[in-house]
Amino acid sequence: MTRVVAWARGFAPTVVALGVALLVTALFILIIGENPLAALRALFDFGESPTAQANSLGVWINRAAPLFLSGLAVSVGFRMGLFNIGVEGQYRIATVIAAGVGAAIVAPAPLHVLVIILVAMLAGAAYAAIPAVLKVTRGVSEVISTIMLNSIAIGIAAYLIRRPFADPDLGEGENTTTRDLPESGRIPGINDLFGLLGLEEPRRPVYGFVFIAILVGIVMAVVLSRTRFGFELRTSGLNPSAATANGVSASSMTIKAMVLSGALAGLVGLPELLGESFRFSGESFVAGYGFTGIAVALLGRNRPLGIAGAALLFSFLDRAGPRLQSEGIPPAAVVIMQGIIVLCVVIVDEIGRRRLLRAEERRARVEDPQTVTEEVAS
Incomplete structure (x- = not known):
């Protein structure tokens, strides 16, 4: 159970960053005058026919391996x-x-x-x-x-x-x-x-x-x-x-x-x-x-x-590029979305690291206030 909690805490910043990236990307799409909901539908649109859906899955797999x-x-x-x-x-x-x-x-x-x-x-x-x-x-x-x-x-x-x-x-x-x-x-x-x-x-x-x-x-x-x-x-x-x-x-x-x-x-x-x-x-x-x-x-x-x-x-996201373009959204939106995701992950990780550092400092003060006082005085 402890290992599961540690794993969840480790990937929680990534999940938060993905959510923030999605909101920022939606804002970008609004700025260029397009519908974010239409973009979201295009992201998950694998095609209307079974053949088109199979082709989309194949492209997804082929791109993911390298x-x-x-x-x-x-x-x-x-x-x-x-x-x-x-x-x-x-x-x-x-x-x-x-x-x-x-x-x-x-x-x-x-x-x-x-x-x-x-x-x-x-x-x-x-x-x-x-x-x-x-x-x-x-x-x-x-x-x-x-x-x-x-x-x-x-x-x-x-x-x-x-x-x-x-x-x-x-x-x-x-x-x-x-x-x-x-x-x-x-x-x-x-x-x-x-x-x-x-x-x-x-x-x-x-x-x-x-x-x-x-x-x-x-x-x-x-x-x-x-x-x-x-x-x-x-x-x-x-x-x-x-x-x-x-x-x-x-x-x-x-x-x-x-x-x-x-x-x-x-x-x-x-x-x-x-x-x-x-x-x-x-x-x-x-x-x-x-x-x-x-x-x-x-x-x-x-x-x-x-x-x-x-x-x-x-x-x-790469697979959805052509479909986004058919909705009037430039293919660069995919690259922007990928960049925003990475940027958000870095920012959220840094915020989490600083919060953890402050929590450890507070815990140290509670456990050994004399040592902390001496360090401040020195």
């Missing part, structure tokens, strides 16, 4: 007190290398997919190790280095799809994609599950990688809360001095945290690569998951379960 993985990647850095803004570049590099290697090898179906996943994780980890080493050896802020590496990743990916990983079947001026992955390197969609649930099947494939994302979330939940590594990671983030005094190397933990964050970031682009596109193209590559993952991690309070809920919320 957002969840991106939020997990960012949260590992946050727990260590690191701000890994480089998830965007890390998953871009990982996706293009995984696509190129996956198209170049031949292997049985399960092994082929496993190799692609491992290559993506290794590529993301290697790219994330660069800012980690710079921070440990030269004191370079990971914020600055990861921002710069995001821009560099765009150039590297463009080179890779035009030179070593280019599809030779395309013309000289058309080499902007990698070769297609063979059938053994693809993950089947889960559209059949809709039929088992009595729903229409979506027209686009629903990524089967979502089950791998769930498995990754479970593993990370265990690692972060039940292992020595997770304990040292939390300790180093909360109190580096105490962690060092207990024999935990801050430099080592910085590198480990960034490498693990990069490895998780390497998975972000795989749901689409293995489930639908089967190739990397600079034109069709979906960017932005890395930056949105920061908001998802903040909203989920750096906990896998909370991140899953935040990813579902953000993907739900």
